[in-house]
Amino acid sequence: MTQSIIFDMDGTLFQTDKILELSLEDTFNHLRAQNKWEKETPIDKYREIMGVPLTKVWETLLPDHSISDREQTDSYFLERLIDNIKSGKGALYPNVKKIFSYLKENNCMIYIASNGLIAYLNAIVSYYQLDNWVTETFSIQQIESLNKSNLVQNIIEKYGITTGAVVGDRLSDINAAKENRLVSIGCNFDFAKEEELSQADIVIDDLMELKKFY
Known part of the structure; x- marks a missing residue:
């Protein structure tokens, strides 16, 4: 599946x-x-x-x-x-490309849903060549409500998704998963808050931990 x-x-x-x-x-x-x-x-x-x-x-x-x-x-x-x-002043988190490669090899479809604007997201995807693994990147700019849950719903409807997860560091990501009946995976990274992560189904400290579930 x-x-x-x-x-x-x-x-x-x-x-x-x-x-x-x-x-x-x-x-x-x-x-x-x-x-x-x-x-x-x-x-x-x-x-x-x-x-x-x-x-x-x-x-x-x-x-x-x-x-x-x-x-x-x-x-x-x-x-x-x-x-x-x-200018190369930013960086991906450790193991992003490794986990993307692993997930693709194990029959997972990868999407990005972000509150960032389209031009900003395109710059990141292009610079780090993430479209080698990512099926499509979605921006909050694409929906009128500016609501992450609605953005995830659009992805689900467009691609006919029935099972999967939302991986993110904030409550909006966790809620987007729950409201769309997906698994919520919280990332305990820089901007994460303990009280928000406590509401996720799973919490990880490194993206490679996703291998345990996929």
Whole structure:
């Protein structure tokens, strides 16, 4: 029987932390140059909400700014992220390509479902050549609700998935699995929170642990 595994991207496959602070600092320096920010770069606050759609990020980080300012900041931040990815400043988590190869050899279909934007995801997939293993990458941008569970539902409907799992580091990934009757596998990585992981069916500390189940 073919198994389907849907992976989150940030904090699960891609070590976002390596380019996050750099890109966020660039972005807030840009705001400072426009006299639109005076305080320190809110990196800690961003870490707290890591994994939510970017529209929610800027509502949280720039609560007193206009929608126009947030949209412009979002665009600039995305440019910086992509430039840093293409410059090789990011990294995949250990064993991503090894576990992908193993899963493909063992009749598993691999998908990515992420709250990241399409251009950002494409940059990662392209730079690390993940499309050698990944059937398709889905962005939250593709659905109006901006809800991870709905995004996973779209993948299930498109590919006729009946059995499988969602692998991710945050509660939105765990809920996306449960609400779509898939196994939830929590990754105890950089952005994970213990109270969220406690709700997953399985918790792993390294992606190679997936071999135990597939």
